[in-house]
Amino acid sequence: MSTRAVDATGVAHEKVGTGARIVSLVPSITELLFALGLDRQIVGRTGFCVHPRDKVRNVPKVGGTKAVNVEAVRALQPTHLIVNIDENERDTVEQLRTFVPHVVVTHPQTPHDNLSLYALLGAIFGREREASNLADQLEARLHEAATRAFRPQNVLYLIWREPWMTVARDTYISAMLRLVNWQTLPDVQGGTAGAARYPSFEFAGANRAPWLADVERILLSTEPYRFTQAHCEALQRDPRMGGKRIELIDGEMVSWYGARAIEGIAYLMQRAAAA
Known part of the structure; x- marks a missing residue:
């Protein structure tokens, strides 16, 4: 009986062998695929997929995360396409779906969601042991932060x-910052009516955001x-x-999920401890 893994849209994917040809349109997941030992099966990536630097240089580029060169992807004849709900355009993904047999959709929203992300890709591509090792490392970091x-x-x-743009509290970034007790402002949820996941605001003028008075620390990413x-x-x-750090x-370190989250949590703990 075949092993099946379910992605962020509820689609079940069967386990494949070493013949998989993977195109990743998500920089952090490209890094994760290499961490899982799938070097030889990664045949395409975006220009923003820059880690690990010594390995991605050998993988052909297919445009950006949103400006994807569809014909470049077609020419690579992938069996699997890895995308993300926030980072990739739905219309482009649907166009690619017409000729890529398997489209794996991801959508981690908290650091803990990386555990299921590791398990998903590990199960599809036969890298369960490597996925389990990453999960152990992440759980250790999460426990330390907690x-x-x-x-x-x-x-x-x-x-x-x-x-000027920032993040709502229901984003992955905000969830990462909460691990070290940093609460993002404004206190909004992007999923609520009239609210954006990445809201814009003004520092000055008649429309100056009133919640700015409560900000203690400004982080420029x-x-x-x-x-x-x-x-x-x-x-x-x-x-x-005045008075704000x-x-x-x-x-x-803050926004990349996948394998980078392990190092990212350590980075944030170090920054918070030095505050």
Whole structure:
């Protein structure tokens, strides 16, 4: 009897052998596929799939996470396409579905969801042992974070400027930050009526966000917008930011799920302990 694994949309996938040809449209999952030992079966990736650097350079690019080169994917003749609900455009995925036999949809929303992500890909591609090893490492990190006391802080996590954009509390990023007792503002859930998962706001003017007064720490993420130290210094010079700690944070460590979450939790614990 075949082993089947169920993805984020409820689709069951059968276990495949070494003949699988995988195209990944999700940077963090490309890294996870390599961590599972699937090097020889990864035949395509996006230009944003940059880890592990020494291995992805040998894998052909098929465009970006949203601007996918459909014909480039077709030419690679994949048996499996790995996508994500937040990162990839639904219309593009449906177009690719017409010629890719198996489309595996992912949607981790909390650090704990990585456990089921490991299990899903491990079961489909016959890497159960490697998936179990990653799960053990992640559970150890989660346990360590849960048993340590971190000072509570209200934080603003910036992902974009012009307009300024941040994260709602039902995002993976916000859930990662909660592991170290950092609560993101504004206190909104993106799944509620009229609310966005990545809301925009204003620092100044008539529409200045009122909840900014409660922010203690402003974190400028290095992705998807490439915030730099110069952006931090500009905000630090703004008199309206008085009393707030403003700093860069590694966006990959906070927003990349998959294998990176193990290192990401350790990174956050170190940052919170130094606060």
